Amino acid sequence: MTRRYLLDRVRVSVDALERLVGGLGTSLLALAAFLWLIIVALMCLTGVGLLLVPGMLQAFRSVANRERDRLTRWGPVILEPEPLPGGLLPAVRDRTVQREAGWVVTHATFGFIMGIVGLSLPLYAVQCITFPLWWRWVDAEQGGPGFISFPVRTELDALAVGLIGIGWVAVVIGLGPVLARIQAAPGRALLAVDADTDLSLRVAQLTATRAAALDAHAVELRRIERSLHDGTQNRLVAVTVLLGAARRALTRDPETAGEILERAQDAAEQALAELRTVVRGILPPVLADRGLAGALTGLAGSCAVPCTVDVDVPGRCAVSVEATAYFVVAEALTNVVKHSGATRAAVTVHQKGDRLLLRVDDDGRGGADESRGSGLGGIRRRIEAVDGRLVLTSPPGGPTAMRVELPCGS
Structure with a gap:
């Protein structure tokens, strides 16, 4: 203590x-x-x-x-x-x-x-x-x-x-x-604006945030639909076709029917694996099973760059906030591995009042820019969808620090 x-x-x-x-x-x-x-x-x-x-x-x-x-x-x-x-x-x-x-x-x-x-x-x-x-x-x-x-x-x-x-x-x-x-x-x-002006600006800001959240939601739905259509649905169609072929071959050539059933089982297992991947992309079960600390520790453990995690959150936050924190860290670590050239990274999460403060640091080459893609725009939209804030500091030559502030309501 x-x-x-x-x-x-x-x-x-x-x-x-x-x-x-x-x-x-x-x-x-x-x-x-x-x-x-x-x-x-x-x-x-x-x-x-x-x-x-x-x-x-x-x-x-x-x-x-x-x-x-x-x-x-x-x-x-x-x-x-x-x-x-x-x-x-x-x-x-x-x-x-x-x-x-x-x-x-x-x-x-x-x-x-x-x-x-x-x-x-x-x-x-x-x-x-x-x-x-x-x-x-x-x-x-x-x-x-x-x-x-x-x-x-x-x-x-x-x-x-x-x-x-x-x-x-x-x-x-x-x-x-x-x-x-x-x-x-x-x-x-x-420097704080007057109350009436603050209210009007806040309404405008929330309107823009809501529009961004709806856009992000639509993008997420299209991603899920594409994953189900291009992957799982095709696997299930293959299973149906193979089962039909096995049924027809069952009386004529039982040995061939067995091979077809084995292929149908493989296709069904692949469909189940892809369904699990889609479900984890919606809301990772590890959040419910192990909480935010355990989920982030799992992300750090699977990261190709050595990563430390320090989580100091006394209780549970809203499910949407924890999911946002999880996906933000996942995307940030993916960027670290793909673009930064870093040798180490660190994830720090703690609660301050009614805000969840999250920070991802790496010692890479820096120069991260939202306008050049790399998923930073998606991260910002995901954060703003829950009325959070993102501050990115990434000078050329590094290091890079991503500070995220999320409401910690329940």
Whole structure:
């Protein structure tokens, strides 16, 4: 239990550090937009800046949308607002634009500071922990790294600095998630659209999701029909033909009838095997028999690339959600084997509140792109059909990380 708690705390801290670094990136963009705001404001004194205001507002919108996407990956969805109003005066008076301008100023200053602090703390902890390895190459009178000002003349002094570093690790683990939430708070307060706008955008999003779900359902039905028609039905027709031939040959040539019956039995067994394959494609029985953890472990065991599985889900989710998670992992591992050139993969599943968080990582060549096929579009449609979200990170050269968030209703 203690080991599980410590691993959870480390995972939360790593996630918090990733969020802080991402927030630092958007704060730099916000800082550039803030400086542009100052320049445009000064140029407005001569009247020339008025021509630059529309471009500035569009820059605000672009930076704000980047932050909306980032915050959506780590929490409740923040929908993008409607396009900027036409005309300078309506755009300036728009409440969403005003809130975005306030967020730019806040994130460029406060968010930047939180990002720097959040990034400096773990670096400082690493410096202190490793200081006993390189303290001899530092002037003893200068003290240790950072705020450590006492002279370091002996190995015992260097070891004391290393122990301070361990203390800083504890601070990072405890304070990192808090800093990440504080950094994200202005964005969640200022970038979320108004309630009525949010409702209309949500309805539009659900309408599009429902259409995608119906399309995915139709595709799945066509796949099942094609599998039954091209495979199982042909096998059963062959069985019927062979049984008829065996019946006619039974009185004339019993030995030939026996061979025909053996062929009919083989065809029937093949038809049963294909039926089982079709049934497993609809809803794998292993989910009902062994649960999500056992089903994913079975997938990893049959994967050609070495794959580890870590599932921490206290209870059962809805059948549709578990089936979606199963098929997403199955398709993702198939992509890993076919396209990534990876030497290892990892599947991580845990529950956070009412959401099931799933992650598939590999150390392959990266460069995965939905527009080039490889099943990623189908994965996204399957996820959106249950009102889930998919975030794919696959830079050229790798690694690739697929993050999936599914509702964990029953």
